[in-house]
Structures are given as structure tokens and as C-alpha cells.
Amino acid sequence: MSSVPVSRNASLHGHVAIVSGAARGIGGAVAVALAEAGAKVAVFDSLAADDTLAAATEQGAQCRGWRLDVSDEKAVNRAVAEVAASLGPISILVAAAGVMPSGTVDSALAQWRQVLSVNLDGARHLVAATYAAMVARGDGRIVLVSSVAARQGGLLAGAEYSASKGALVSLGRHIARNGAAHGVRCNIVSPGVIETAMNAQLPKPDPKTLPARRLGTPEDVAGPVVFLCSDQSNYITGIELPINGGQLFYP
Numbered sequence: 001m002s003s004v005p006v007s008r009n010a011s012l013h014g015h016v017a018i019v020s021g022a023a024r025g026i027g028g029a030v031a032v033a034l035a036e037a038g039a040k041v042a043v044f045d046s047l048a049a050d051d052t053l054a055a056a057t058e059q060g061a062q063c064r065g066w067r068l069d070v071s072d073e074k075a076v077n078r079a080v081a082e083v084a085a086s087l088g089p090i091s092i093l094v095a096a097a098g099v100m101p102s103g104t105v106d107s108a109l110a111q112w113r114q115v116l117s118v119n120l121d122g123a124r125h126l127v128a129a130t131y132a133a134m135v136a137r138g139d140g141r142i143v144l145v146s147s148v149a150a151r152q153g154g155l156l157a158g159a160e161y162s163a164s165k166g167a168l169v170s171l172g173r174h175i176a177r178n179g180a181a182h183g184v185r186c187n188i189v190s191p192g193v194i195e196t197a198m199n200a201q202l203p204k205p206d207p208k209t210l211p212a213r214r215l216g217t218p219e220d221v222a223g224p225v226v227f228l229c230s231d232q233s234n235y236i237t238g239i240e241l242p243i244n245g246g247q248l249f250y251p
Contacts, residue, residue: 010037010226010227010230010231010232011037011038011230012034012037012038012039012092012226012229012230013037013038013039014038015038015039015040015091015092015141015229016039016040016041016042016083016084016087016088016089016090016091016092017031017034017039017040017041017042017090017091017092017093017094017229018041018042018044018080018083018090018092018093018094018126018130019031019034019041019042019043019044019094019096020044020045020070020094020095020096020097020122020123020126021044021045021070021095021096021097021098021145022041022043022044022045022049022052022096023043023045023046023047023048023049023051023052024045024047024049024051024052025096025194025218026096026145026191026194026218026221026222027045027052027094027096027097027145028049028051028052028055028218029217029218029219029221029222030094030096030218030221030222030225030226031043031052031056031063032052032055032056032059032222033219033222033223033225033226034056034061034092034094034225034226034229035055035056035057035059035060035061035063036059036061037226037229037230038061039061039092039229040061040062040063040087040088041056041061041062041063041064042063042064042065042066042079042083042087042090043056043063043064043065043066044065044066044068044070044076044079044097044126045065045067045068045097046067046068046069046070046097047067048065048067049065049067050065052065053065062087064083064086064087066079066082066083069118069122070095070097070118070121070122070123070125070126071117071118071121071122071125072125073121073125073128076122076125076126076129077125077129080126080129080130081129084133089133089137090130090133090134091134091137091139091140091141092140092141092142092229093126093127093130093140093141093142093143094142094143094145094225094229095122095123095126095127095142095143095144095145095168096145097118097119097122097123098118098119098145098161098164099114099115099118099119100115100157100161101115101157101158101161105158105159107158107159107160111158111160112159112160115158115160115161115164116160116163116164116167119161119164119165119168120164120167120168120171123144123168123171124171127142127171127175130142131175131179131184134179134182134183134184135179135182135183135184137183138182138183139183139184140179140182140183140184140185140186141184141185141228141229141230142172142175142179142184142185142186142187143186143187143188143189143225143228143229144168144169144171144172144186144187144188144189145168145188145189145191145221146165146166146168146169146172146188146189146190146240147161147162147165147190147191148190148191148192148193148242148244148247148248149161149162149165149166150162150165150166150168150169150190151166151190151248152248165190168188169188169190169240172186172187172188172238172240173186173188173238173240176237176238177238179237180237180238185228185233185234185236185237186237186238187228187233187236187237187238187239187240187241188239188240188241189221189224189225189228189240189241189243190240190241190242190243190244191216191220191221191243191244192210192216192242192243192244192245192247192248193210193215193216193244193247194215194216194217194218194220194221195215195216195217195218210245210246210247211245211246211247214245215245216243216244216245220243220245221243224241224243228241
């Protein structure tokens, strides 16, 4: 897992971050980049996150892992309390946990509910468990990981994936609108086709058909997330940042 060069001006020393879905892929790259910027990092995932923890620790940051299902609200609440007790007050939350089964518009209801429980409910549980303390301290930086599918529709996955990612955009803007006066910022990143283990078995567009002439990497997403969590973006909240190499331009 490679690291992401971070400007000294994006220093996150003194901050404690939670990153969900951080065992691999985008979440893993974000966790390592936040550690490189100086944050203490709590890695949340239902999978073992040994590689992420090792790479983050190499950056000299204090990191710990919690193995949990973010769709389980009680488990999220327990883990967040443990993070605050062991690493300190949480000022950064990056909700990157997600599942992306292939499917159709009329895929089974059980699949619909499973995808939304992780992609949407999981983000809700994380925000609910951290938001009040961020408001009390007047400092919070939240980033929700959506997808180009929120606007374009899912070409690689089912309707439930697109619906969950579209809902994250709305959720993020609601948090931003209500949190701004309290020092809590919330932004959304919407990656295009990123090469990760989650979508390794799904068909992908020919890179030659994309404006950037390549597929994205998790590190392409991690750098902008660090920026959105840093003091460099103190007057930015409620935006949806497309990270897709020109695949789709947003109005």
C-alpha cells in the first residue's frame, strides 16, 4: 500500500480520525494518508486490517484497528467510545465503508437492504456517534465517500448501490448545512472507477475511453480527502468533489 505525499500545510497533528472501510481500497489509502499527515487513526472494518495498520504505523502515527460491521449501531457506538478513550477526542470522520454487489433494477429486496445498511446506515451510525462531541468542541471534519454512480447510475453495480451513494450526497449536505455554525464541516467525494479489490471481478471501462486514459487508484482519492480534513479547507463545506479523471463533469 503506497503512501500519498502530503503538504506540510495539511498537517493533521493533534487530530484523531476514524476511517471506516479501511482494511483496503479507498479507505485503506485514506487511513495511511491521514497518518502521514500526522493524525492518530482508528481503522474500522469488518475485515482484518493488518496491512493498513502496518502502513499507517510506518508513518509514525499512533493507529489502532477495530473489527466491526458499521451497519450494527451498537457496535459502532462501542467502538467510537473506545477510540475516544484510547486515542482522544475525535475530530475527523471518513465514512468509506461500502459494498457493491452486481445487480439489476429489480434485484432482491434482501440485497437492497444489505447494501443500504452498510453504505448508508453505516455512515449514519458513525456520524450520529461522533457529531455531538464535534459540535461541543467546535471542530469536526467529516467526509462521506459517495460515487459517480450517484449521478450517472451504476454501470458496474445495481440500483441499490446508486441509491445508497445518492443518499450519501444528500446526507452530507444536510450535515454541512446544520454543522457549519458549530465548526463542523462535511464534504462528499465521489470517485469514478477506482481499481480496488471490491470491484476486481466486475467489468470496467476501457481506460482508453476515459479522458485521463487510465482508471483511478485509491491514492487518487486519499489526497483530496486529506485536503478536505485539513485547515486548508476551513471555508469549504457541503461540496461534492468528483474524482474521476474527467469521466463525468458535474454542474
